[in-house]
Amino acid sequence: xxxxxxxxxxxxxxxxxxxxxxxxxxxxxxxxxxxxxxxxxxxxxxxxxxxxxxxxxxxxxxxxxxxxxxxxxxxxxxxxxxxxxxxxxxxxxxxxxxxxxxxxxxxxxxxxxxxx
Numbered sequence: 001x002x003x004x005x006x007x008x009x010x011x012x013x014x015x016x017x018x019x020x021x022x023x024x025x026x027x028x029x030x031x032x033x034x035x036x037x038x039x040x041x042x043x044x045x046x047x048x049x050x051x052x053x054x055x056x057x058x059x060x061x062x063x064x065x066x067x068x069x070x071x072x073x074x075x076x077x078x079x080x081x082x083x084x085x086x087x088x089x090x091x092x093x094x095x096x097x098x099x100x101x102x103x104x105x106x107x108x109x110x111x112x113x114x115x116x
Contacts, residue, residue, distance in 0.1 A: 010034050011048045015072060018058050024067035025049060056082075085109060 008016070013032055017023060023031075025045050034044045049070060052058040060068045089109075092099070101109065 010044065011051055014045065014048050015052055015057055018052075018070055019072040022061050022069045022071040024064050024069055026067055028070075 010032070014028055017028060017031060025042060028049075029038070029042050029045050032041075032045070034041050049058065052070075053060070056073060058070050058072050061071045062069050091097075
């Protein structure tokens with residue numbers, strides 16, 4: 001088990017691990033004991049991984065067996081989806097093209113558009 005500062009939150013601990021090396025959720029679970037129950041531990045790890053992905057701090061790199069391998073996104077590395085949106089949105093506005101999106105989708109587009 002890896003010793004990390006107790007002052008760091010679980011999300012930050014996972015992010016630090018992934019900055020050092022690409023890992024699967026199981027490998028992260030084995031390094032960090034967030035909960036004594038192994039099933040709950042993996043569930044918590046997966047929740048934190050999804051939050052880190054949404055924050056554009058990590059990405060899924062490849063598969064290792066049946067598990068995704070996650071890695072930290074390097075500074076300066078951009079989100080491909082955000083790059084596409086950055087090109088499309090001004091053209092849509094110029095041409096008056098409207099897209100029917102719900103509030104969650106609109107918020108996600110705003111997040112992605114602001115990343116670049």
